[in-house]
Amino acid sequence: MAMLNIENLHANVGDKEILKGLTLEVGAGEVHAIMGPNGSGKSTLGYVLAGREGYEATSGSVTFDGKDLLALEPHERAAAGFFLGLQYPVEIPGVSNLNFLRTALNAQRKLRGEPDVSAADFMRLARTEADAFDLTMDHMKRGVNVGFSGGEKKRNEMVQMALLAPKFAVLDETDSGLDIDALKTVAGGINRLRSPERGFLLITHYQRLLDYVKPDKVHVLSGGRIVRSGGPELAHALEREGYGELAA
Amino acid sequence: MNALPIPTRRDEAWRYSDLEALGEVWPSGVVSERIDVPAGETRALTLVADAAQPVAVRDWTVTIADGARLDLHILNLGGRYGRVALDVTLGEGSHFELGAAQVAGGKTTLEIVTHVRHAAPGATSRQTVRTVLAQQATGTYLGKVAVDRGAQKTDAAQSVKAMLLDRTATANAKPELEIFADDVKCAHGATVGELDATQYFYLTSRGLPPAEAKRLLLHAFLADAFAGMDDAGARETLEAAALAALERLA
Ligand SMILES: Nc1ncnc2c1ncn2[C@@H]1O[C@H](COP(=O)(O)OP(=O)(O)OP(=O)(O)O)[C@@H](O)[C@H]1O
Ligand SMILES: [Mg+2]
Numbered sequence: 001m002a003m004l005n006i007e008n009l010h011a012n013v014g015d016k017e018i019l020k021g022l023t024l025e026v027g028a029g030e031v032h033a034i035m036g037p038n039g040s041g042k043s044t045l046g047y048v049l050a051g052r053e054g055y056e057a058t059s060g061s062v063t064f065d066g067k068d069l070l071a072l073e074p075h076e077r078a079a080a081g082f083f084l085g086l087q088y089p090v091e092i093p094g095v096s097n098l099n100f101l102r103t104a105l106n107a108q109r110k111l112r113g114e115p116d117v118s119a120a121d122f123m124r125l126a127r128t129e130a131d132a133f134d135l136t137m138d139h140m141k142r143g144v145n146v147g148f149s150g151g152e153k154k155r156n157e158m159v160q161m162a163l164l165a166p167k168f169a170v171l172d173e174t175d176s177g178l179d180i181d182a183l184k185t186v187a188g189g190i191n192r193l194r195s196p197e198r199g200f201l202l203i204t205h206y207q208r209l210l211d212y213v214k215p216d217k218v219h220v221l222s223g224g225r226i227v228r229s230g231g232p233e234l235a236h237a238l239e240r241e242g243y244g245e246l247a248a
Numbered sequence: 249m250n251a252l253p254i255p256t257r258r259d260e261a262w263r264y265s266d267l268e269a270l271g272e273v274w275p276s277g278v279v280s281e282r283i284d285v286p287a288g289e290t291r292a293l294t295l296v297a298d299a300a301q302p303v304a305v306r307d308w309t310v311t312i313a314d315g316a317r318l319d320l321h322i323l324n325l326g327g328r329y330g331r332v333a334l335d336v337t338l339g340e341g342s343h344f345e346l347g348a349a350q351v352a353g354g355k356t357t358l359e360i361v362t363h364v365r366h367a368a369p370g371a372t373s374r375q376t377v378r379t380v381l382a383q384q385a386t387g388t389y390l391g392k393v394a395v396d397r398g399a400q401k402t403d404a405a406q407s408v409k410a411m412l413l414d415r416t417a418t419a420n421a422k423p424e425l426e427i428f429a430d431d432v433k434c435a436h437g438a439t440v441g442e443l444d445a446t447q448y449f450y451l452t453s454r455g456l457p458p459a460e461a462k463r464l465l466l467h468a469f470l471a472d473a474f475a476g477m478d479d480a481g482a483r484e485t486l487e488a489a490a491l492a493a494l495e496r497l498a
Contacts, residue, residue, distance in 0.1 A: 050449075050453045051452075051453070052449045052453070053445065053449065054445075073452070073458070074449065074452040074453045075452045075453075075455050075456055075457045075458070075461075077453075078452075078453060078454055078455035079455055083454075084453055086450070089450075090446050090447055090449075090450040092447050092450065092451070092465070092468065093468065094467075094468025094469070094471050094472070095451075095464050095465070095467075095468045099464075100451070100454070100464070101454075103456060103460065103464065104451070104454040104455040104456055105455070107455045107456050107457055107460060108455035111455075111457075143468075144450075160454065164454065164455065
C-alpha cells in the first residue's frame with residue numbers, strides 16, 4: 001500500500017463541507033504537487049491530515065504508513081512521522097525556537113521509544129539546519145517566528161522539518177513569499193531530504209518551485225476533490241491556461 | 249488593628265472578594281505592612297503567597313521617595329483566598345515596578361488590588377499582571393492610578409491579562425485612571441482570553457503532547473510578569489513555583 005492513502009475523504013470546517021470525496025495516493029520516495037484555485041480546500045486537507053481541531057473528517061479514510069491516521073492525536077501523528085509545514089506559520093512569543101524544537105523532537109522520540117537527543121547533539125543539529133536555510137542562531141534563540149519576516153518564517157518551517165526528519169511532509173505554500181535565492185535554498189532542502197523512504201506533498205500556486213523540485217505527479221484540487229492528475233507537464237499547462245478549462 | 253467594620257460588596261475594592269473567608273481573619277489576621285524606600289535608593293522584593301496560609305489578606309502601604317525605585321514581584325497562588333492590596337505613593341522622579349502572576353484552580357479566589365498615586369512630577373510606574381485560572385477559581389486585578397495635579401511628566405502603564413482554562417473560571421480586570429495633570433502618559437490594557445488555539449495546534453502538530461504544549465504556552469504567558477527581574481536566581485525561583493502551580497492545575 002502507498003505510504004499515504006487518502007480514500008474518498010469528506011471533511012467539514014465548522015458545519016461547512018470543504019473536502020468532498022478526495023482520493024489521493026502518494027508512495028514512499030515520491031513527490032506530488034497539489035495545485036488549485038484559492039479556497040478549493042488545499043490548506044484544509046493539510047489541517048485534516050495533521051488533526052487540527054475544528055477540521056473534522058466526516059467520512060472516508062486516511063492510511064499513513066499502515067496506520068489509521070485519523071484515529072491519532074496530532075502529536076501522535078507527528079511521532080508517527082507526519083509533518084505539516086504551514087501556509088501561515090504561527091508566532092509564539094515567549095517560547096524560544098530552540099526550546100520548542102528540542103521539546104518537540106524529544107517528545108516524538110519518547111513516543112517512539114527512542115532515547116532523548118543530548119543537548120550537545122541537538123545544538124549541533126540546530127546550527128547545521130539553521131545554516132542550511134540561511135537563518136542565524138539569533139533566529140533560533142528568539143521566540144518561535146517572532147519578528148521573523150514572511151520568508152524567514154517559511155525557512156523556519158524548513159529548519160523544523162529537517163530537524164524532525166519526518167517520513168512524510170505536506171508543505172503548504174512553503175514557496176509563497178520567498179525571494180529567488182530563498183526559493184532555491186528551500187528547493188535544495190527538499191531535494192536533499194528526498195529519499196526512497198520519504199514522501200512529499202507540495203501545495204503550491206507556482207510552477208517555479210516545481211522547476212527545482214521535480215514532482216512525480218501533479219494534481220489539481222478544485223471544489224474539495226482531485227479533479228485532475230498528471231505528470232509535471234500538467235503544472236506547465238496550468239501555468240499557461242489557468243484553472244478554467246483544466247479544473248472544470 | 250482598628251475596629252473597622254468588615255468590608256461589603258458595595259465597597260468597590262472588595263467587590264469580587266471572598267468575604268466569607270475574609271470574615272475568618274478579619275480584622276486581626278490582616279497583615280498590614282509598611283515599606284518605605286528612602287530617597288535615591290533601590291529595593292527589590294519578591295513575595296510568594298501560597299497555600300501555606302489558606303486565607304491570606306495582605307495590606308501594604310508603600311512610599312517611594314524622590315528618585316527611589318521599588319521592584320516588587322509577586323506570585324499569588326493562595327489556598328482558599330489570597331489578597332494583596334498595595335497602596336503606593338510615588339515621589340518625584342521615582343519608579344514603581346510591579347510584576348505579578350496569579351495561578352489558581354478549584355474554588356480559590358485571588359486578587360491584587362493596587363492604588364498607585366503619582367504625587368510628584370516625573371515618576372514612572374509599570375504594572376504587569378498575568379492570571380491563569382481553571383475550574384471555578386476567581387482572579388481579580390483592580391488597579392487605580394491616580395495622578396495628582398502637580399505630577400506632570402508622569403508615565404504610568406498597566407498591562408493586565410487573564411487566561412481562562414475553563415469556562416467556569418472568572419476573571420475580573422479593571423485598570424483605572426484618575427488624572428489631574430495634563431502632561432502625562434498613561435497606557436493601560438486589559439484582556440481576558442483563552443489558550444490560543446492556533447498556537448496550541450502548531451505545538452501539538454510538531455509533536456508536543458497536549459499537557460506539554462499547554463505548559464509551554466502558559467509558562468510563556470506568565471513569564472511576562474517576571475521578565476524585568478534583574479536577579480536571575482529570584483526570577484528562576486518564581487518561575488519554578490509558577491510552573492509547579494500550573495502543573496497542579498492539570
Ligand atoms: N475556520 C474556517 N471557518 C470558515 N470557513 C473556513 C475556515 N477555514 C477554511 N474555511 C473555508 O474553507 C474553504 C477552503 O479553504 P482553504 O484554506 O483550505 O483553501 P486553500 O485551497 O488553501 O486556498 P488558498 O489557495 O487561498 O490558500 C474556503 O472557502 C475557506 O473560506
Ligand atoms: Mg491555503
